[in-house]
Amino acid sequence: MATLGQISALLVVIFSILLAYGAAKPPDSGQPYMLVCSFFAVFVAISALIIWECCLYPGVYSPLRDLPKPPGNTLMSSQFHERLREPVGQPFREWINNIPNDGIIRYLDVMNIERLVVTKPKALAEVLVHKSYEFIKPRSSSSGIGRMFGIGLLLAEGEEHKIQRRHLSPAFARQRIQDFYPLFWTKSKYLIDALIVDSCHAPDEPEKSIDMCEWMSRATLDIISVAGIGQEFNSIQDPDSGIYQTYQKLFKPGYTTRLMGQMGFIIPGWALRNIPIARKGTIGYTIKLVKRICRSAVQRAKSNPSAASCRGSSLLSIVLASGGFTDEGLVDQLMIFLVAGHEPTASALSWCIAMLCKHPEIQAKLRAEIRSGLPNPRTTIYSIAANEFDTLPYLNAVCNETLRLFPPAPLTVRVATKDTTLLDHFIPKGTHVYIPPWAVNVSLELWGEDALEWNPERWIGDMRSNNSGGATSDYAFLTFLQGERRCIGEGFARGEMKVLLAALISTFEMDFAEGGWSGGVKNGMTAKPKDLMVRLKVVDEGWK
Template sequence: MGFPSRTVLAVSLAAGYLASSGKLLPWVSLGFVSAFAAAWAVQFFAWAVWVVLVYPKFFSPLRHLPQPDGGSWLLGQFPKISRMPMGAPALEWINTIPNYGLIRYLGLFNQERLLIASPKALAEVLVTKNYDFKKSDEFRHFLGRLLGIGLLLAEGDEHKKQRKSLMPAFAFRHIKELYPVFWDKARESVQVITDKILSGTATDQKGTGVIEVGSFASRVALDIIGVAALGRDFGALKDPSNELNQSYMTLFEPSREPRILIALSMLIPLRLFTALPLKRNIEISNASRFVRSTCAALISEKKQKLVGKERVDIDILSVALESGGFADENLVDQLMTFLAAGHETTASSMTWAIYLLAKHTDVQARLRAEIRQNLPPITGNSAISSTEIDSLPYLNAVCNEVLRYFSPVASTSRVTACDTSIQGQFVPKGTPIFLAPWAVNKSVAIWGSDAGEFNPERWMPKFDGDKRAASGGATTNYAFLTFLHGPRSCIGQSFAKAEFACLLAAWVGRFSFELHNEADRDESKIDIKGGITSKPAHGMHVQTTLLDGW
C-alpha cells in the first residue's frame, strides 16, 4: 500500500494556500511553507497509522489467514527474514503452520505478504491466473540493473511475444546439438582445476588441493553461456581476471542488499536510492554498462555475418536474429538476461552439488562409478552425445535432487496486478505474493517425511515402468518449483539441466571431493547470502583430489 504522494501533495498545496491567505483559519497566521509542511506531516502521520497499525490488524481481508506467531508489533517478521538465508523462513513456516495453500505474514512496518504453499494455489498463480500476478516495479528496477529488461522481466503481451520469438532457440532438438559444447568446456574446466592443483598454489600434498568451487563453476558457466548463447568464448576459465568475469563478480557479490532495498522501497523510491552516488551503486552501474556494451558489440558482429550470408551458427543469438522479432536494444536486454541468469544459476547449482557430494561420499562414489563405466575418458579427445549423458540414471537423479534440495533461486516475488482470488480467498490489487522454491521443494506435506533429506534415490525407478520416479516420488508437478511452471517457467530449463549434467559428470569422474571445513557439515551454520541466487557468502572450499584412470 504505497504512499499516495500526489493526493497528499495536492491537499498540502491547497492547505498552504488557504492558510497563508487567511481563508482557512483567519485567527491563525501561517506562512505558505509552514502550512504546507504541517498539512503534509498530518497526512503522512494519518496514512502511516492506517497502513502500519489499523489496516493490517483490523480491516485487511487477509487478516484471518494462517500466519507465523511472534514478530515485532512494528516490523512484523522482517527482523527474522533479514537475518536468515533467503527462503529459510518460508521453509520453516510451510512445514509448521497448518494451511490450505496461503500463509500470510507481515514484513517491514507490517506490510502484508502472501506465501503460496500448496500445489493448487501454485497452479492458480503460475498457470490459470498467471497474468493476474506480475513482478513489482521495484523488483523489475532492481533486477533490470543486473539483467536488462529481457524475457525474465517482461510482462503481459510483451512477454508472450518475446517468449514466442525465443522458443526456437531453446527447442529440444537445438539443445541436443549443444551437448558437445557443454562437454568441451567441462573438459577444459577439469584441466584448469588440475593445473591449479598440480601447480602447488592450492596443494596440500601431491595431487590434492583445496579449491573454491564457486569461482571455477562461475567461470566455466560464463564460458559455456558465451559460446552456446552468443557464439563467443569469453576465456574466463583461462583468464579469471578478464573484464567480463570481473564485472559479473561485482554484480553478483553475495549480500543481503536486495531484500533490504525492496523492503525500504515503500519509504524511499528505489530509483532514487539506486541513483545515489554510493560505492555499490557506482560499481553496479559500471559493471552493467560494460556488460551491455559487450552484448551490443556481439550483436553487431552477428548482424554483419548474416548480411554477408556467412554460415549461420547454432547459438541462441543467431537464432534470435534470424527470428527478426527483436530490435537491437531489446536484444541487448535478452543477452544480458541469458548471460547473467544463465551462468549464475549454473554456478550456484555446481557449488551446492559439490558440497552435497563432499558431504555424502557414498553418493559421490556411486555416481563416479556410473560415469566412469559409461562415458569415454575425459583425458582423451572423445566427444559425447546427448544420448550418453541422458541415459545415465544416477547422474540425472543426483542433478534433480541437487536442484530440489538447493534450488539456485530460493525465492521470487509477484504482486497482484488486479483484484483477484487464490483458492477462493479474495486478494486485493497490489498485494505482494511470494513463491519460495526452497520451501515448496522441501514441503513435508508434498514430499513426505524425508523432504528435508538429500536422497537421489527418490528419482530412481523402483521397478520397471515406475512413473513416479520422474517426479521424485511426488504426486504433483508443482512439488518441484526450481524452474517454476506455466507461461512464466524458465525457458532455459533444458539448457540448464543439460549443462549441469555435463559439468557434474566431468568433475566427479575426474576428482574426489571432501569437505575442507568439517563445520560445513552442519548446513545451518553456513552463511548463505545472495541476490539472484543463494550461495555461501564466503565461498565453498573443498579438498579436491585428482584421480587417475579416466
C-alpha cells in the same frame, strides 16, 4: 491500494505547493499563520495515514487478517528483521512445514505491510497458470533488475511476454540444446585441466583448497558466452578477465543492498535510485560493459545471417533469424542470457559438489556409473553426444535431487494487478504474493518425511518412469517454476549441469578442505553454499 510511501510522497508534494503559495503572498497576508496551519494539517494527515496503514488496516479491516500466520507475526513485531537476517527464503522453509494452512500464509513485512506466501499446488496453479497475467512482477523489482540485466523475457508481461517467448522458443528447442553438448564437453575438459594445475602442490606443502563456487561460475560463464552470443570470455583460463570480475562484484550484494531491495517495495524507485551508495558505481559500470559486449555481438551476428542454420550456432543467431526483435531488444535478451545462463547453474553445481563431498559413498557410486557409460574426458578425442547421458540414471538423480533441495532462485514475487481471489480468498489489488521454491520443494506434505534430506534414491526405480521423485504434483518441484513463466532455459541448464558434473566426478575425488564445511548459505543473486573450499585428488587408476 497505494503504498504508504506513495501517499506520503503525495502529501509532501501538497505541502510543498502550500509552502510555495504562502511564500509568494505579501507579508501582510498572514502567511506565517497559514504555513503553521499547513504544516500541522500535513503532519496530522501523515500520522493518521501511518496509524491506518500500520495498525488499523492490517489488524482490524484487512480481508486477509484471518489467514494463517507465523508465530510472533503481530502489529508490534513484523517478520521484516527475520527475513533480512536469514538467508533468502529460509523462513518460508520453516513456515511451510510448521504452520497449518490451506495453501496461503500471511505475514507482516516492514511497516506491517501484508505479504502472502503460496504453499500448495492448487494456490500455486492459480498464480502461475490460471491467473498468471493477473499476478505480475512488481515494478519496483522489475525496474531494478531491468537496469542491470535488460527488459527481456524475464521481465516482460502479458501479450509482450507471449510474443517474446514465441520468438525465443526455437532457440531452446530440444534438438538445439542437444547440439550444444559438444561445447559443454569441451569446456568441461578445459575446466578439468585448469583445476589439475590449480590444485597441484609441492610434496612438502599442504594440500591446496579450491573455491568451487568460483570455478563453477567461471566455467558456466564461458559456456554461455559461446552458446549465447558466440564470443569467448576465457574465464577458465583467466580469472582476472574483466567480464568475470565485473559479474562477481555484481553477484555479491551486502546487507545494505538487501535492505535497499526490501525497501523498494514501499519506497518509490526514483527515491531509491538517488540514495548515494558505492555499489551504484559497480552496477553502472557493469551495465555499460555488458551492453557494449552484447551490441557488438548483435552486429557480428547480423553480418553472418546464415549462421543460424549451422549446427551448434549461438542462441543469438537463432533468435536473430526469427526477426522478432529490434537490435536493442536483442541486447536486452542477451543480457538476460548471460546472467540466467551461468549464475543459477553455477549455484546448482556448487550444491552438487557440497552434497557429494558430504556423502562420499554416493560420490563413489556416481563415479562408477559415469565411468561405465562415458569416456575419460582427459583422453577422449571426439565430441560427446547428448544421447550418451541417457544411460546414466544416477547422474540424473543426483542433479534432480540437488535442484529440488537447493533451487538457485529461492523465491520469486508477484503482485496482484487487480482485485482477485486465491482459493476463494479475496486478494486486494497491489497485494504481494511470494512463490518460494526453496520452501515448496521441501514440503513434508508434498515430499514425505524425508523432504529435508538430500536423497538421490528418490529419483531411482519406480519413480524414474515419470521423473517425479515420488511427489504427487507437478507443483511440488518449482525450481524452474510452472506455466507460462516456466524457465525457457531449463533444458540448457540441465544439460550443462550433467556434463560438467560428469567430467568433474569422473576425474576427481572431492573432499571438504581441512576443518570441513559449515553448511551455510551465501546470499546473493542466487543461493550458493557459503565458503565451499574443496580438496581435489585425480583418480585415473584403471581408466583409459
